[in-house]
Amino acid sequence: MSAAVIALKLVKTYGAKKEKIQALKGVSFEVAQGEIFGIIGPDGAGKTSLFRILTTLLLPEGGQATVDGFDVVQDYKAIRQRVGYMPGRFSLYQDLTVAENLEFFAAIFHTTIQENYDLIKDIYVQIEPFKDRRAGKLSGGMKQKLALCCALIHRPTVLFLDEPTTGVDAVSRKEFWEMLRKLKAEGITILVSTPYMDEASLCDRVALIQNGEIMSIDTPAAIISSFGKQLVAVRADNMFQLLKDLQAFPGQQDSYAFGEDHHVVLVPTSNAQEVEVYLQKKGYSNLQVQPVTPNIEDCFIDLMKSAS
Numbered sequence: 227m228s229a230a231v232i233a234l235k236l237v238k239t240y241g242a243k244k245e246k247i248q249a250l251k252g253v254s255f256e257v258a259q260g261e262i263f264g265i266i267g268p269d270g271a272g273k274t275s276l277f278r279i280l281t282t283l284l285l286p287e288g289g290q291a292t293v294d295g296f297d298v299v300q301d302y303k304a305i306r307q308r309v310g311y312m313p314g315r316f317s318l319y320q321d322l323t324v325a326e327n328l329e330f331f332a333a334i335f336h337t338t339i340q341e342n343y344d345l346i347k348d349i350y351v352q353i354e355p356f357k358d359r360r361a362g363k364l365s366g367g368m369k370q371k372l373a374l375c376c377a378l379i380h381r382p383t384v385l386f387l388d389e390p391t392t393g394v395d396a397v398s399r400k401e402f403w404e405m406l407r408k409l410k411a412e413g414i415t416i417l418v419s420t421p422y423m424d425e426a427s428l429c430d431r432v433a434l435i436q437n438g439e440i441m442s443i444d445t446p447a448a449i450i451s452s453f454g455k456q457l458v459a460v461r462a463d464n465m466f467q468l469l470k471d472l473q474a475f476p477g478q479q480d481s482y483a484f485g486e487d488h489h490v491v492l493v494p495t496s497n498a499q500e501v502e503v504y505l506q507k508k509g510y511s512n513l514q515v516q517p518v519t520p521n522i523e524d525c526f527i528d529l530m531k532s533a534s
């Protein structure tokens with residue numbers, strides 16, 4: 227089966243000579259049909275530029291890309307007919323109602339809501355009670371559901387979702403990912419970008435992107451198992467001083483704040499017990515030192531620091 231999306235050495239720069247920003251520095255990857263493929267990276271990593279190229283809204287300066295076998299430059303019309311795109315920033319018409327927005331998107335693709343209702347039904351029923359409300363007056367979670375319905379109304383084969391869960395509450399985020407699973411079951415290929423590392427584990431495969439370069443592409447499990455270093459979580463009463471002391475610990479390779487803990491990447495010759503003894507000598511109260519399994523965020527931090 228051919229790949230749904232192929233990107234080959236894509237390059238995009240903005241600005242003139244002195245202020246040139248290289249948003250994409252030769253990005254390559256392939257997405258299989260029916261896959262949920264995550265593009266994970268912080269603000270400014272190049273995710274939007276990449277999505278805009280793949281949805282034919284922006285021309286690359288270098289490289290090539292195909293979507294469903296169609297070239298993003300030569301065959302842009304064919305691609306526009308078959309992809310769904312949900313841009314990061316709210317893309318709907320704020321002054322149109324929920325129903326009017328959906329009708330509008332159906333009309334521009336020469337289809338009707340009825341024709342593809344089965345595809346959006348599960349999502350649309352959640353916003354249907356508000357169908358006469360203007361889109362601008364919806365909550366973040368509802369806007370997101372409406373935008374997804376609009377992106378699906380012409381039954382796309384490939385769906386591009388640019389940071390769909392940014393600014394959305396935790397419950398809506400969870401529901402959103404459940405909806406993506408159902409769309410995958412319908413055979414739709416999904417490319418989704420997110421700055422939230424915890425969402426990486428919900429993708430079949432992810433590409434970790436930073437400064438316009440892909441640092442790693444694999445399944446979330448394979449990325450985590452390639453971490454290959456001991457990691458400990460540490461907490462105590464004075465977290466600020468604790469981080470400074472951890473960074474001065476000779477057996478550490480890296481220490482950083484991580485939620486309510488500090489994470490410490492150890493050199494191969496060190497271990498959690500050494501960390502504990504070192505910190506006990508410094509007189510910390512309520513000290514907890516525990517070996518932990520890395521998650522995608524630890525892997526991202528590690529890859530980012532090895533690259534710099």
Ligand SMILES: Nc1ncnc2c1ncn2[C@@H]1O[C@H](COP(=O)(O)OP(=O)(O)OP(=O)(O)O)[C@@H](O)[C@H]1O
Nearest residue numbers: 240241247249267268269270271272273274275276
């Ligand atoms: N139109 C533009 N003009 C100049 N620079 C731009 C333009 N669009 C993006 N950039 C720059 O290109 C880089 C990549 O931006 P891009 O929007 O693709 O990244 P992103 O990962 O989607 O981040 P964000 O979530 O902040 O949009 C950033 O440094 C950004 O400031």
